[in-house]
Amino acid sequence: MDPAQGTLLFPNSEFSASGLIILERNYLDVYPYDRWSDKVMPQYQMGQTFVPTSLEMVDGETSPPSLLTEADLIALMEKHGIGKYCSFIQFVVNIQSLGLTTVRLYNHDLDAKD
Numbered sequence: 001m002d003p004a005q006g007t008l009l010f011p012n013s014e015f016s017a018s019g020l021i022i023l024e025r026n027y028l029d030v031y032p033y034d035r036w037s038d039k040v041m042p043q044y045q046m047g048q049t050f051v052p053t054s055l056e057m058v059d060g061e062t063s064p065p066s067l068l069t070e071a072d073l074i075a076l077m078e079k080h081g082i083g084k085y086c087s088f089i090q091f092v093v094n095i096q097s098l099g100l101t102t103v104r105l106y107n108h109d110l111d112a113k114d
Contacts, residue, residue, distance in 0.1 A: 006044065070103075 008015040021043050022028070044050065068076070074088045083091055095101050 005018045006016065008017075070092050073092060077083050077088055077091065078085070096103060
């Protein structure tokens with residue numbers, strides 16, 4: 001199994017995808033409970049041209065990500081090396097005092113202001 005990424009270029013559009021290229025099925029044949037079918041990509045060579053069998057435009061909608069709690073925000077800051085442990089709380093206080101967020105008191109979610 002190799003991770004793979006691909007980009008399709010059409011006039012005025014670019015689409016990208018990522019998934020897995022299964023080189024040998026090995027344990028997938030004996031352990032049917034692990035399914036990779038939704039992540040599998042065909043094996044193509046760099047620069048190879050192909051003709052798609054179908055193109056579909058599917059209607060859909062996006063939704064905003066869920067709100068962060070103060071603890072979630074601090075954990076993300078720590079994970080990405082933003083600030084120091086001693087400055088995390090001050091950061092949360094600052095974004096609230098600048099009016100960038102509000103706090104929902106019942107669950108401490110930080111709600112971004114428009």
